[in-house]
Amino acid sequence: MTESxxxxxxxxxxxxxxxxxxxxxxxxxxxxxxxxxxxxxxxxKPRWLREIERSEAYARTAYTSTSTDQLAALIAKKDVSEETKLAALGNPFYPVDLLVAATQSDDRRIRFIAAGNPAMPVAELERLATDDACIVRAGVGGNPSTPAHVLEVLATDDDHDSEPQEEQLLPTGPEVRRAVAFNPSTPAHVLAMLMEETNCHQAIARHSNTPEALLQELATSEYTWVVADVASNPNTSRRLLTRLHKDADHFDVHKALASNPNTPTGILRAYVGERGLAAAAAGNPSTPSDALGALASRTHVNPDTYFLLRNLLENPATPAEAMERIAAENKKLGGEISHAVEYRGGRGCSRSRTEQSQRQAREDVLVAWNAEQSQG
Structure with missing residues (x-):
């Protein structure tokens, strides 16, 4: 071929x-x-696609709305599903008059969700605490707005139920007492009343109001998950944490110790060098900065480092030079570290992500409602 x-x-x-x-x-x-x-x-768009998008928008409103008028307009629509209406019923910004009216329903599911709404008036909670349906009393027991004198009564509930129960709405066991044990507002003396119930021990072990005396008793439990919750409780003293470190022989207990900010720094230094526990220690703000800096050198991406790197990046105690080292290594590897942390760092399946987003949305709405109540 010529040039021409x-x-x-x-x-x-x-x-x-x-x-x-x-x-x-x-x-x-x-x-x-x-x-x-x-x-x-x-x-x-086809009709079926428009219906799906509309139902998703309704569900988002039911979970995330902080407007009473918006929720009232939502439940007044004829094309809103029963599931979405039940989700709106649990929103603390639900109209109070409609919320009280829902407690008169013959459907125990509706009364159960209404009984658990933090916006329910105290007088109605006192009345619902004597409801014939066990599941409704459990809703009152788990309501953070339920006063202490009502929780005291429910802590001795025998789970009697005069209504036929077609489906199990809560895990098997003492439904009402377990609900009281998981209630974040349950005071210490009521938690002490529930210590006789073994099925409540795990909830008590992780409760923020559990005193040191009860934690010491629960630390001797035969169930590993109860001891692990004691090890992760922020109320657990350093002395008890040190004892658990010496006596415990189960991985879950040591992992909880590695995550507890109250764990002595000497123990955290030891966990930094142990496989499987280094990731938990990497996310602990009490872990010494030099130990966190040493962990930042483990930038070889493998299943053991996904959580470690994520925890280091989220830990406010991680030194700036360690963060720069991770960023430089990430750039050298073409973003492989950030991809592993984001994609393989434990996000779960799509259904799990949906449930987590709904739970987070409800928690955000509850925070907004609590802020509004405190200002009012």
Whole structure:
């Protein structure tokens, strides 16, 4: 081939419709779309897709709305599903008059959700605490707005139920007493009343109001998960944590110790060098900065370092030079570290993510409601 002969292009030939557009003097980037594709894009959404999008928007409103008027308008719509209406019923910004009216329903599910709404008036909670349905009394027992004198009564509930129960709404066991044990507002003396119930021990072990005396008793439990919750409780003293470190022989207990900010620094230094426990120690703000800096050198991406790197990046105690080291290594590896932390760091399946987002939305709404109540 001589220099005067042009080289043949190896690029694929353009479609005829692109050639026609260029021949008409139009820019290639502005060429018209094929007729079939243009009709597909401009076609209206099918009815089934519009219904799905509308129901998803309703569900988001039910979980996240902080407007009483918006929730009232939502439940007044005829095309809102019963599931979405039940979700709205649990929103603390639900209209109070409609909330009280829901307690008169013959459906125990509706009374259960209404009984657990923090906006329920105290007088109604006192009345619902004597409801014939065990599940409704459990809703009152788990309501953070339930006063202490009502929780004292429910702590001795025998789970009697005069209504036939077609489906189990709560885990098997003492439903009402377990609900009281998990209630974040339950005071210490009521938690002490529940110590006789073994099925309540795990809730008491992780409760923020549990005193040291009860934690010491629970630390001798035969159940590993109870001891692990004691090890992770922020109320557990350093002395008890040190004892658990010496006596415990189960991995879950040591992992909880590695995550507890009250754990002595000497123990945390030891965990930094142990496989499986280093990731938990990496997220602990009480871990010494030099130990966190040493962990930052473990930038080889493998299943053992996903959580470690994520915890280091989220830990406010991680030194700036360690963060820079991770960032430099991430750039060298073409973003492999950040991809592993984001994608494989424990996000779970899509259903799990949906449940987590709904739970987080409800928690955010509850925070907004509590802030409004404190200002009022």
């Amino acid at each position: 002969q042009p080289k043949k292009s190896r690029l694929p030939s353009r479609p005829s419709w692109r050639k026609g557009a260029e021949g008409a003097g139009k820019s290639p980037s502005r060429a018209p779309l094929p007729e079939g594709l243009r009709k597909l894009i401009s076609a209206p």
